Amino acid sequence: MVFVVDRHHRPLQPCTPARARKLLAAGRAVVHRHTPFVIRLGDREVADSQVDGVELGIDPGSKFTGIAVFRADNTVRTGLFAIEVRHRGGQIRDRLTARAAARRGRRSRNLRYRAPRFMNRRKSDGWLAPSLRHRVDNTMAWVDRLRCWAPVCKVHVERVAFDPQVMQNPNIAGVEYQHGTLHGYEVREYLLAKWGRKCTYCGVAGVPLNIDHIVPRARGGSDRVSNLTLACVPCNQAKGATPVDVFLADRPAVLARIRRQAKLPLRDAAAVSTTRRALWQALAATGLPVEVATGGRTKWNRHQTGAPKTHTLDALHVGNLTAVRSCPGRVLVATATGRGRYARTCYDRHGFPRLRLPRVKTVRGFQTGDLVRAVVPAGKNKGRHIGRVAVRTTGRFNIRTSHALVQGINHRHVRLLQRADGWAYTREQERS
Incomplete structure (x- = not known):
């Protein structure tokens, strides 16, 4: 399905890709966003349309979180859109560890004295480590995005509770x-x-x-x-x-x-158990009706419908249901990449600086992570390339497509499709 918004950017009922192509060809709609694909109607508002609403299903996990958008007719569901959010909690943990080691090394050197600043720090109630808070923030960011593109009226979430013992x-x-x-x-x-x-x-x-x-x-x-x-x-x-x-x-x-x-590693189970309450509270704060279900109910629902186990299909089967009419054929995989770093120096494994980054991230109007299209007329890179760009001060960029890495494309051949938003997108075939 394709998300649709009116001319004031308010969400309408999603439509089929065929309907979206007709609207774009007739000039009644324009492309509002490239990935996920959203169109904007210029001749219709929410008051002029029938909006039945959609519901969200969320299957939270430690490394992956599945989110499904579906239309519900009592207890029968029709899958419209599926997204698999891939977290980077492990990278955050490793970078925090490296930062702590660098600061510890600086304190041991013969540098000017700086008074300690950590004596008066207090953790607030409900505090989570940055690698855990990242998982909650990622899920809520996508819930807020989907609410901007689709008329979400209810949320179903699997409140996982693992007992390690x-x-x-x-x-x-x-x-x-x-x-x-x-x-x-x-x-x-x-x-x-x-x-x-x-x-x-x-x-x-x-x-x-x-x-x-x-x-x-x-x-x-x-x-x-x-x-x-x-x-x-x-x-x-x-x-x-x-x-x-x-x-x-x-x-x-x-x-x-x-x-x-041998004892199974329980790190992922502990991460999900730690963040489940914070995620539920954040969802409840949106003002939407939130229904909580167990993992056992989700598994029973999948066995009843005969669906395989994936993150997005688990999200589609969360809560009370009797049947699933259809499942999304393809899954949008959104991998958290971040928005860059503040550090201007890269270190080698011995702690010595090996590379100094420029102060300005924008080169020729592009930033690393932008979704671009390059049409190269001649040369070894001749052809049409669509993907995420890595800028260089020389003006010759690298583009990571879904198939390979294309290097050394002149900025004159590059056109912007969508600004970097901290995510890398790919599409995978769903097993159903």
Whole structure:
């Protein structure tokens, strides 16, 4: 479907692509936005049109969030538009860590004294780390955008609530909730109980056992209990720093058992659980009716309709429904890229400056991240290229298309389609 707004930029009922082409060809509409595609009517207003309204379904996640726009007829839904929002919380966490290391290094150098500024800082109620707040802000930014392009009248959100202890031990109950994973155990005793007091790789028992790293420390493995196991002396020496996939290449059943028994990483589950309340409060603050559903209900709905598991199809199946008439054929994938950095110096891995960025981000009227179209008449880049541009002070830009990176295009051949908004867009075929 295509989003439609009136001449005062107020949302109307979405229309089909065929209808949008007719309106554009007849001169009754113009392109309001390129991606997502929105047209603006010049001869119609909201008061002159019948607007039934649409609803939003949101499936929040740690790395991806699915959003579906659909038309609801009681409990029967018709999918109109789907978008998969890809967060960059991991990049934010890594950059904050690098910034802290750089500041720590500056404090240790022989520089002028600066009074500490962190003694009087207080965190407000409901404070979230920047990498977590980013997930909530991303989702709310797209909800606000969709409200500008479509007449949204209701929001359905899956309020995920993970219990990490139940995920590790489904039989936990009572006072055990007050005990940590290693309550009453030392690490060695915990590993002996977890792996059955026998070698994980060969299964021998009654022999001296060593603590082994599933992912070797030489290859980035940590000392967390989830990465520790038991191995006899011959297996431990034979494995050494070899990756477990290579060491057990001829024993796939043993490898599958170790992966299944090892503790699952719970970072993503903790991130979703931490942000679920903040997201629900932000949605309620919009003034729209917000219906909350569980992940179990979403899974049951998908099984009833026979839909595969994807982020956008989960968003379409959130809440109370009996049937789904149709699903969007293609999904718009929006990857958070940010709006650039304030830093003007890039450092190498040793901390030395290797590149100094210009003060001005605009070159020949373009900025990095703008959506452009380049028509090159001759040369090795001859052809028509559409994608995101990376500007250069020389005036020869690089364009990242959906297929490849085209380098060295003169700015005279480039035309602006849409200003950079902090997102990179691609389209993927939906499985239905």
